[in-house]
Amino acid sequence: MPHDFMPGLAGVPAATSSISDVDGQRGILEYRGIRVETLCTSSSYLETAYLLLFGYLPSASEFQQWVTDITHHRRIKFRIIDLLKSLPESGHPMDALQAAVAALGMFYPGRNVKDVENNYWSAVRLVAKLPTIVAAWARLRHGDDPIPPRDDLGFSENFFYMLAESVAPPVWGEIFDDCLILHAEHTMNASTFTGLVTASTLADPYTVVASSIGALKGPLHGGANEEVVVMLREIGTVDKARPYVERALQNKKKLMGFGHRVYKVKDPRATVLQELCRRLFKECGNSPLYEIALEVEAAAGATLNSKGIYPNVDFYSGIIYDKMGIDVDLFTPLFAMSRVSGWLAHWLEQLRENKLFRPDQIYSGEHNRPYVPIDKR
Numbered sequence: 001m002p003h004d005f006m007p008g009l010a011g012v013p014a015a016t017s018s019i020s021d022v023d024g025q026r027g028i029l030e031y032r033g034i035r036v037e038t039l040c041t042s043s044s045y046l047e048t049a050y051l052l053l054f055g056y057l058p059s060a061s062e063f064q065q066w067v068t069d070i071t072h073h074r075r076i077k078f079r080i081i082d083l084l085k086s087l088p089e090s091g092h093p094m095d096a097l098q099a100a101v102a103a104l105g106m107f108y109p110g111r112n113v114k115d116v117e118n119n120y121w122s123a124v125r126l127v128a129k130l131p132t133i134v135a136a137w138a139r140l141r142h143g144d145d146p147i148p149p150r151d152d153l154g155f156s157e158n159f160f161y162m163l164a165e166s167v168a169p170p171v172w173g174e175i176f177d178d179c180l181i182l183h184a185e186h187t188m189n190a191s192t193f194t195g196l197v198t199a200s201t202l203a204d205p206y207t208v209v210a211s212s213i214g215a216l217k218g219p220l221h222g223g224a225n226e227e228v229v230v231m232l233r234e235i236g237t238v239d240k241a242r243p244y245v246e247r248a249l250q251n252k253k254k255l256m257g258f259g260h261r262v263y264k265v266k267d268p269r270a271t272v273l274q275e276l277c278r279r280l281f282k283e284c285g286n287s288p289l290y291e292i293a294l295e296v297e298a299a300a301g302a303t304l305n306s307k308g309i310y311p312n313v314d315f316y317s318g319i320i321y322d323k324m325g326i327d328v329d330l331f332t333p334l335f336a337m338s339r340v341s342g343w344l345a346h347w348l349e350q351l352r353e354n355k356l357f358r359p360d361q362i363y364s365g366e367h368n369r370p371y372v373p374i375d376k377r
Helices: 036-042 045-054 060-071 078-085 093-107 116-140 155-164 170-182 190-199 205-216 224-235 238-250 268-284 288-307 313-323 328-352
Strands: 020-023 028-031
Touching (some): 028 045, 036 268, 045 155, 045 170, 078 093, 078 116, 116 328, 170 268, 190 205, 190 328, 205 328, 224 238, 238 288, 313 328
Antiparallel strands (some): 020 028
């Protein structure tokens, strides 16, 4: 193979961007130059989404208008509900989410991506409606009616209300909001690249986001957070964690929630999530999964840390969602709810100096093969 062939485009720059930056050697993640830890302690998800989309922190009046616009566009058309009702209850929530998001574009045409105002409202609708779709599907598949959003509740608090028709403890909303911030953006990952390729064709933003959701579904990307909880439940008790890790490493089995293409130290998002775990369990009671996770990290660290392999964002996020009573197969849709702001930020950036993505390939097949008639094969 030619020396310039990079499988999976690993390490090959595909765009320039001012949206986010990762320093994998020092464990730093910044959104528009602001450390993600700072945003978790000082900002909110909706303010962070505004920062990602438009490049700066909004003034008080700008933020109030943004929140108002989001709040007033949370509801979804009854035909979207009908679409969700027609899907098999056993289907994965990511498939339902992708289908519903693609259908949104039929109700809110956004094909003229040169229209700045229309692009704004497309972004508002997508940020506002994805939580409503996720919550609606979570209820419909169990035979329950969807719960309409409440305008008097904040972004995260409203999501829990739509899931259970009850107001969650305040700490849940605060911690969940931080989880959304931590998952909102992460440079040129697989789902972002997928969205950029779609965006470069000047497809509408609903199609862009639907394509990104498809890439996020895979277990090598967003689906990994589901597998962590499955692994911890399989281990069962703290005393079984170390033997499990030792067997896995001996058999060269991947430990879910460990390792990252970019980070050679502990993922800064995992560090914040671990602190969020401590806060949640201190206020709401402990979780056996957390104790098992701590033992898994300690057992694995002795072998893996020297190789630059540490817990990533998926390792602790699922433990938080599980404590909040959220079904495991909803973890990746929650990821999409958050990451939609990052996808849309890259979509808007792509449009400024758009160039169609059209990579080349290296042909490895035959030439000049004869055609054999069917009666002689």
